[in-house]
Amino acid sequence: MAKFIDSSEVCNIIKDGDTIFTTGITMGGFAEEVVMELEKSFLDKGHPRDLTIYFQSAVGNRGERGFAHIAREGLLKRAVGGHLMGCGPAMTKLSGDNKAEVFNLPQGVLSTMPRYIAARKPGVITKVGLGTMMDPRQLGGTMNQRAKDAEPIIDLINLNDEEWLMYKLPKVDIGLIRGTYADEKGNISMDKEGYKLGQLAMAQAARACGGKVICQVESIIQSGSTNPKDIIVPGIMVDYIYVAKPEYHWQTAQTVYNPVFAGEHRVPLESLPMEKLSPRKVIARRAAMELTPGNVVNLGVGIPEAIASVAAEEGVLDLFTLTTEAGGIGGMPANKHDFGCCWNADATIEMADQFDFYDGGGLDFAGLGALQISPEGNLNASMLNGGGIGVGGFINVAGGSKKIVFSLIFCGGLEADIADGKLNILKEGKIVKFKDEIEQVSFNGKLALEDGKEVLIVTERAVFKLTEDGWELIEVAPGVDMEKDVLANMMFKPIIKDVKQMPSSIFNENWGEMSELMKKKS
Incomplete structure (x- = not known):
């Protein structure tokens, strides 16, 4: 049966060299007090040290919280996660300074990994990541030299005369999870959480490895207070439970608690702030024109987030089903540091189940960002100027969508x-994004075309379509000189055939044409 402890006791449980697998996205679902205690103990006593930590997504507020507490030389030996930059500067610096072995795996792989560990499977075998920086023929998920010098964690294998990647599974010493309530028997429920992040699978994974499960909760309640169907992790699978201070149990990186994200309330979506006219909004409008009624959609962080706002403002949001990789289905995805939560979701499923849906081709449309574009159709979204950013769910989302629209300045x-x-x-920007060579391959254009995908790039001044011969320039914005403003700012020349003008109406304060456009597509 679970034992109730103070968070300060975790450093007696976590030993030097342990491997920790934790739930978390932004600050949601993350047991922050544990890492704070680890940091304090390491600074005071030098222990525990040489830890390996696996994490599903970016954990932190892109600043001083979350993994910023443990991104320290000596404390961490290895970090394997879905996203680095979102964990804050301390993690990217640890990687860039080569002070720990740092790997980046697809968020979907890391989300499903605990249940494979729990069932004692040999690894996560998938085509996700083939032809990208995950492929051992490229970087094998490594983000720095120490990782490259370490034993590989991704193998290229052949099954039935087909190439697959096998992501190796760690032995989990500590499963670190979070819930809202624990009853007196240690049963965990998640009433106020904004996401379902595989807490049950994480507990099962640790138990299968002979490890321990530590759970952070908001409070303890009487046994029998919760409907048995609402218990997410039975107490028989939990070893230690502690009650966190409220300031270390935020729902997301910017929200202490929003009942809408927990599914307790709904709000009029028109009451939410809408995008102001800017290059970002113009891009979002042009990208939204690629939607078709009935589409199942995923929108990435950054400019793609604005596509949802545009659809809501145009009164057509109900024509599509927007989803988030954290498990949200329906409603309108939240943005910025609430990323992954939903306003007025129709359903919230497990993140791993959402990625299974994505990997199986469940998406019709993906709106994603990118940092660099190569002539042959590859894109980099995971490294800039040698600094590790990470792919998050990018590779899964791109791989599972029929149409992909990359949106960028x-x-x-x-x-x-x-x-x-x-x-x-x-004033022209100085950072060229259409380059002869890119730093990492996060998206393989050739494989996407072979898979029958439609791929577009939408910017504020030009639109490109991926063809077998490379990028074709298909539209240029009104007010823009194609030679001076577009081609002169590319390191390679795109295919030029029939270049049209981007619709001038999307450059007006009020657009108001998306509803009619969707009717024509119905």
Whole structure:
């Protein structure tokens, strides 16, 4: 039966060299007090040290919280996670300074990994990541030299004359999970959580390895208070439970608690703040034009988030089903540091189940960002200037969608004005994104075309379509000179055949044409 402890006791449970597998996305589902105690003990006593930590997504607030507490030389020997930059500068610096072995795996692989460990399977065998930086013929998921020098954690295998990747499974010493309530028998429920992050599978994985399960909760309640069907992790699978201080039990990285994210309330979506006219909104509008009624959609972080806002403003949000990789289905995805939660979700399923749906081809449309584009159709979304960012769910989402629209500012650092139905470039950006060579391959264009996918790039000044011969320039914004403003800012020349003008209406303060456009597609 579970034992109730104070969080300060975890350092007597976690030993030097242990492997910890934790739930978490932003600050949601993450047992923050444990890592704070680990940091304190390491700084005071030098122990525990040389830990390996596996994490599903970015854990932190991109600042001083979350994994910022444990991104220390000596404390961490190895970090294997879905996203690095979201964990904060301390994690990216630890990786860049080569102070620990740092690996980046797809969020979908890391989400499903605990249940494979729990069932004592040989590994996660999938095509997700083939031809990208996950492929051992490229980087094998490594983000720095120490990782490259370590034993590989991804193998290329052949089954039935087909290439597959096998992501190796760790032996879990500590399963670190979070819930809302624990009853007196240690049964865990998640009433106020914004996500389902595989807490049950994580507990089962640790138990299968002979490890221990530590759970952070908001409070203890009387046994029998919770409907048995609402118990997510039975107490027989939990070893230690502690009650966290409220300031270390936030629902997301920017929200202490929002009942809408927990599914307790709904709000009028029109009451949410809408995007202001800007290059970002123009891109989102043009990307939204690629949607078709009935589409099942995933929107990535950054500019793609604005596609949902545009659809809501245009009154067509109910024509599509928006989803989040954290398990949200329906409603409107939250943005910024609430990423992964949903306003007015129809359903919230396990993150691992959502990724199974994605990997199985369940998405019709993916709106994603990108950092660099190569002539042959590959994209980099995981490293910039040698600094590790990580792919998150990018590879799974791109791999599981029939149409992919990459949305980005054409040149980084752009200053522009939108007026009178056209784009006015005030100061050209200096960061070139269409490059001869890219730092990492996060998306393989050749394999995407072989899989029958439609791939577009939408920027504030130009639209490109991926063909077997490379990128074809198909649209240029009103007010833009194709030679001076587009081609001169690319390191390679795209295919140029029949270049049309981007719709001038999306450069106006009020658009109001998306509903009619969707009717024509119905």
